Amino acid sequence: MRDDSLFAFAGTWNRWKNPQGEVIKTCSIITTTPNALLADIHDRMPVIQPDDAYDLWLDPGFKHTDDLKELLRPYEASLMKRYPVSTRVNLVRNDDPDCARELREQAVTAY
Numbered sequence: 001m002r003d004d005s006l007f008a009f010a011g012t013w014n015r016w017k018n019p020q021g022e023v024i025k026t027c028s029i030i031t032t033t034p035n036a037l038l039a040d041i042h043d044r045m046p047v048i049q050p051d052d053a054y055d056l057w058l059d060p061g062f063k064h065t066d067d068l069k070e071l072l073r074p075y076e077a078s079l080m081k082r083y084p085v086s087t088r089v090n091l092v093r094n095d096d097p098d099c100a101r102e103l104r105e106q107a108v109t110a111y
Helices: 051-058 065-071
Strands: 011-017 023-029
Touching: 051 065
Parallel strands: none
Antiparallel strands: 011 023
16 A cells, blocks of 8 residues: 555455365455556456445345445555565465565566
């Protein structure tokens, strides 16, 4: 976020049993078309929920799913910022805060 505030992605989760009877917990982040800030990076972006939509999105009793479609749009680009990060973000084994650290040097080191 432009103001460095916290934000939340829209997602789903489920708990189910596989054929062996094990309980499996799964989750997914919902994506949408990119906004103007991110369109030159990728053809989709995570849905970012506005603060005032958290309660609605997380309400397990909410049944009017068509009303949620309005929340599945690109987040306002002017409220966001972007900056370069290291290519180490491209490897799933790198799961630490350095993946989101702003890259200030021109040279990018691959890990």
